[in-house]
Amino acid sequence: MSDTKRVFERIVQKKQDYIDYSFSSAESSALTTFFDLSQEFDSLDDFYALCVGIPKIFFGLDACLYMMHEKLERFALAAKTTDDRKEGDAPGAEIRVEADPYLTEQNSLILSIKGREVLMGQLPFKTVNNIIGILELLPFPRYSPHRMFYFRKYANRIGYNLHNKFLALKNEQHLRFIRVLVADIEHNVIVPNMIYRLYLRQLNGRIQQAEQLEARIAQGKLKPGNELNIQRLHDELSDATRGLRAEYEHIERHYSNMSLFLETLLRRSHFDHGRLILRTKICNLKKEVLDPQLERYREQLAARGIAIDDRFSGIPDEETISVVDVGLIAQVYANFFSNAVKYTEAVTTEHGEKKKYISYGREILANYFGEGKDGIKYNVFSTGSHLSDEDQARIFQEGGRAVNAVDRPGSGHGLAFVRNAVEIHGGVVGYEPTHLGNNFFFILPKETL
Numbered sequence: 001m002s003d004t005k006r007v008f009e010r011i012v013q014k015k016q017d018y019i020d021y022s023f024s025s026a027e028s029s030a031l032t033t034f035f036d037l038s039q040e041f042d043s044l045d046d047f048y049a050l051c052v053g054i055p056k057i058f059f060g061l062d063a064c065l066y067m068m069h070e071k072l073e074r075f076a077l078a079a080k081t082t083d084d085r086k087e088g089d090a091p092g093a094e095i096r097v098e099a100d101p102y103l104t105e106q107n108s109l110i111l112s113i114k115g116r117e118v119l120m121g122q123l124p125f126k127t128v129n130n131i132i133g134i135l136e137l138l139p140f141p142r143y144s145p146h147r148m149f150y151f152r153k154y155a156n157r158i159g160y161n162l163h164n165k166f167l168a169l170k171n172e173q174h175l176r177f178i179r180v181l182v183a184d185i186e187h188n189v190i191v192p193n194m195i196y197r198l199y200l201r202q203l204n205g206r207i208q209q210a211e212q213l214e215a216r217i218a219q220g221k222l223k224p225g226n227e228l229n230i231q232r233l234h235d236e237l238s239d240a241t242r243g244l245r246a247e248y249e250h251i252e253r254h255y256s257n258m259s260l261f262l263e264t265l266l267r268r269s270h271f272d273h274g275r276l277i278l279r280t281k282i283c284n285l286k287k288e289v290l291d292p293q294l295e296r297y298r299e300q301l302a303a304r305g306i307a308i309d310d311r312f313s314g315i316p317d318e319e320t321i322s323v324v325d326v327g328l329i330a331q332v333y334a335n336f337f338s339n340a341v342k343y344t345e346a347v348t349t350e351h352g353e354k355k356k357y358i359s360y361g362r363e364i365l366a367n368y369f370g371e372g373k374d375g376i377k378y379n380v381f382s383t384g385s386h387l388s389d390e391d392q393a394r395i396f397q398e399g400g401r402a403v404n405a406v407d408r409p410g411s412g413h414g415l416a417f418v419r420n421a422v423e424i425h426g427g428v429v430g431y432e433p434t435h436l437g438n439n440f441f442f443i444l445p446k447e448t449l
Contacts, residue, residue, distance in 0.1 A: 062138050095134060374446040
């Protein structure tokens with residue numbers, strides 16, 4: 001139950017406060033307008049425009065709103081009514097971050113916008129003294145203590161509403177993240193895990209083979225001293241042991257991959273931030289990332305008559321070449337190889353030969369991300385007919401599937417996951433039609449390696 005007496009006392013106190021404030025009709029109307037429209041506008045950009053629009057329209061004051069920028073880790077211009085500044089600009093040298101309002105030599109009133117202290121840890125950026133923004137009003141009359149007090153109250157209301165909007169947007173981001181994460185888990189974990197049924201069925205067959213040998217021995221069908229039978233027993237037992245070992249290795253390899261994928265997708269940091277958070281390490285990309293994923297799909301590729309041509313892979317065994325989130329990039333390759341199993345087609349070469357294969361590689365792209373910022377391109381190639389221009393434009397979008405894929409199993413989520421995983425590494429993904437087939441690739445900045 002609410003403490004009604006305490007609430008009523010606060011109402012009485014606030015009523016008296018507003019009498020003491022002696023706000024003019026225009027000042028009261030401005031606050032009411034701000035309150036009403038802050039509920040109407042959902043986007044942050046619209047709300048930022050509202051914050052600078054109220055002083056301009058009601059009091060003829062130009063305004064600039066600077067907000068803490070998550071990526072830049074500094075205050076950046078978010079909205080303005082002047083033409084001499086551009087979005088993203090940092091505050092001028094005369095603007096300091098202080099708790100109390102102050103006037104600059106250029107007759108600008110500077111007001112700090114504070115968030116709610118109890119919820120500061122939930123904001124998407126770090127703050128000092130709970131200050132999340134700065135409001136600059138200009139030109140401001142130098143001798144106007146009442147108006148300065150009024151705009152201090154106005155800045156407080158901006159802070160309160162902004163904080164609530166940040167939290168609402170964060171909740172929306174979390175919900176979107178969870179929906180995408182469910183799709184990631186379904187595509188990269190649950191569906192591939194169905195192969196456990198095959199592995200267990202094969203393992204059960206090997207166990208039955210061993211049990212039959214045990215039963216034959218127990219029934220005395222193998223006589224002591226019968227060299228031929230002993231040799232046959234040895235051969236059959238060796239075959240059963242090799243089979244059990246092979247099935248064990250299948251299951252262990254699959255378990256290792258699924259454990260890696262689950263650990264990567266279900267990290268607590270993802271849920272705390274509402275997005276995928278990288279956990280990078282120095283690794284040998286070929287040995288620790290590519291080879292294990294290729295090994296997972298080797299039998300499936302062979303079953304479909306798809307050869308693996310790595311003669312020109314360009315990925316040296318001995319070189320440590322990357323700093324990446326191993327779990328995420330492993331899933332990137334898993335998606336590429338899974339698609340290769342489904343979509344690789346036989347082609348006829350210029351010499352009349354029929355070929356059906358995949359290959360993979362790496363190359364340095366000088367200055368790809370700007371002057372002095374090289375990129376490293378990793379690719380998986382497969383033979384087959386080229387994608388249409390329409391398909392190329394949508395395959396990395398959520399639910400985007402090529403026309404020739406509609407009759408094959410798939411959700412259209414795999415390449416969307418690839419794009420997300422690569423982009424949070426600061427890279428890009430792409431597709432290119434090449435001689436005899438299709439090349440899917442991702443490019444990472446070399447400076448992060």
